[in-house]
Amino acid sequence: MRNQLLKFLVSLLILIDNCLAAVLPETLRRELKWGQVNILHTTDMHGWLAGHAHDKRYSADLGEFVSFIHRMKQLAQEKDVDLLVIDTGDLHDGTGLSDLTDPPGSWTNDLLTNVPYDLLVAGNHELYLPIVMNDTYHNFIPFWNGRYLASNVDIYDEEAGMYASFGEKYAVFETPHNVRILSLGFVGSFSGGSDKARVLSMEASLRQPWWNELQELKDIDLILIAGHFPVHDSSELDLLLLKLRKEFPDTIIQVLGGHSHIRDYAVYDEKATGLQSGRYCETAGWASIRGVPSFTSSKVNPISSYSVFSLFSPLINYPRKILEASYIFTNPSKFSRSYIDWNRKGFVFHSKVHESKFDTSEGLELSHQIADARRRLNLLDPLGCSPKDYGFSEVPRNASNSIYNLFESEIFPKIIVNKSRSHMPHYIILNTGGIRGGLQQGSFGLDELFQVSPFKGNVFYVLKSIPWFIVKDLPYWLEHSGYLSIFDKSSTLPGDSNTVTETLTYTKSEPKKVSYGYWTHDDMGDDGDDTIHLPVPHYDSGNYLCSKVNIHLDIEHYPQRVDLVTTEFVIPRLNYILNKLVGKALYTKEDWELYFWREDGRHSMTDLLALYADKYWDKECFSST
């Protein structure tokens, strides 16, 4: 039923798109549903505090988001309900703004203290580098006064000579409307963390002494779990929910998740749901909850019930109402969710204020600080001119306009060259997670370099002269060894490729048409995105890139020995695969030698694109007129 409705709507939208574009408003937006306790959620921001300059769907900066929060708090006050703001980690690693500072993330962390968060939790990116952990621990976590949660994360505190909690194990607090909240914060297990970090598995965390304290807690009305893990298919979260249900069989539980960079919503049981709010400041997540028994309000009925639209309205004129109507079939419950596109117009729309009244002095001041920080980091200086758009997950990985293909077939073979070894056949290998975004046609600078690949610590090493019989199937095993888990790879856009109707081709949308963007399918249906888009195609990127250099294969002729070149991050993974292929622990970290090193220091993964542009592209874009 739902699928058919969806197909019908897609065709309807295409019909509208083609015939009636001129009379349609530029964007169709769904209203938010307010509850007694409402939550604005951010996750996996990865430094995009300045917004997406090249993409107006996600063009708001953090200052505008702060104005939005203030306006929504005013609305909450008028409705006499609660509004909380929560973040679930990975604040940096992704833009020049966050990653050019020393330590990385230190300026963006300062900027983020302007957001009135009620709860925060670390992501894995807060825990990779000792210097980042230390900075977060000393200069960011204390600011939050007990609201930065770390149920399963400890840091080795050198001064104290022992492990200390990376935030609070849990926090209990009460909202202005008499809702007593127990909050927990977890980071999903991941590999490659700093040796200063201790991240306990869920099983081990639940055996810690503090877990027993929870059983003593009385009168908990709502449990909030801030978790840097996906809301679906996370065995650690499943275990946590199972254990919590034993102690709190009847309490409403709201999970706020992250990490896999998608929009998603999970319904676990009648009183437990999870919201995941995308990535890169593209999404402000919204969750609302009704039916909290202790909730008190001066208003008799603070929230009017969800509106029910007639299915029988004339279709062409009321596409939005049709979409709203599907809501009542899929969600009769106490929960609602929405994925708000991160732009000023949407923020103004939901704030119910006139645009001229939208900005707050705090928001404007923060926008000003962000612009100033960008100038000081030279993010506005052009480094090169990209001759075309290089797409990320929205184009097939082997397409000529794919960013992965640009690296695999051009940048790696032409830039990562070591003269003393260039005669050797070699593979240049990188996990696809090492590339984080596409590149737009036109002028680009440091910010875009980090948006494509923020891993400026990652330099290239070589493992020399590996016999061909060992590595001949390596490209296959890179994909199928199973070692590279979902946690090493960051998935990107929502939905599977089957969300794309075959008749759709991906073109840049023109103004006044329904634009391409998120179209999310979750446990509550297809109506979660606040802005109605045509779905963007999504192609799987696979696990690894592998450039084959000087490797010419025919039946009589194949290389005897091959060099393997890869980044530090991948070395343990490659060793694992190679050792599996030879059947013993033959290769270790010590066997790898430095391969690509430059006097000027530009030899990391982040630098490659700029080095390539220096050689092959214009430095500045000249307009064609």
Ligand SMILES: *[C@@H]1O[C@H](CO)[C@@H](O)[C@H](O)[C@H]1NC(C)=O
């Ligand atoms: C950790 O951060 C504190 C405060 O910024 C600083 O004083 C200390 O030197 C840092 N320690 C290390 C090992 O970087």
Ligand SMILES: *[C@@H]1O[C@H](CO)[C@@H](O)[C@H](O)[C@H]1NC(C)=O
């Ligand atoms: C890309 O890969 C697909 C699937 O392997 C293949 O069918 C297609 O021909 C390839 N396209 C190009 C441009 O190489």
Ligand SMILES: *[C@@H]1O[C@H](CO)[C@@H](O)[C@H](O)[C@H]1NC(C)=O
């Ligand atoms: C080339 O590779 C060798 C290891 O074989 C390394 O010692 C040398 O530093 C590399 N040269 C450059 C310029 O990176």
